[in-house]
Amino acid sequence: MIAELEPIALGELGLTPEQFGAYTVGEIDAMVDGYIRRQERLEDLFIVNCALPIYRCYLGKKAPSYQKLTAHRTKRGKVGEIDEETQNYWRKILKGAGGKNVPT
Secondary structure (H helix, E strand, O other), X not given: OXXXXXXXXXXXXXXXXXXXXXXXXXXXXXHHHHHHHHHHHHHHHHHHHHHHHHHHHXXXXXXXXXXXXXXHHHHHOOOOOOOHHHHHHHHXXXXXXXXXXXXX
């Protein structure tokens, strides 16, 4: 898990190694969700202010809609959703580490 989170935390999130070590997995997960939401807002600005006007200028009525240009987001799932296999994996680890109140 640390090997997967470290490049994201030190790269995209811009944390120092000391900060990364001080945060919990839940806090880092929340930061990653926030990062994704910020990226989606920037993507929205680009689509609305750049891509859509250019598509409409050149393609007219054949231009893709905003929904089509953001359809990849629904394929990825909602930010913060974790698949069942990953949930079960972490439940086992957290219960073994004394996490008695981990929901099953």
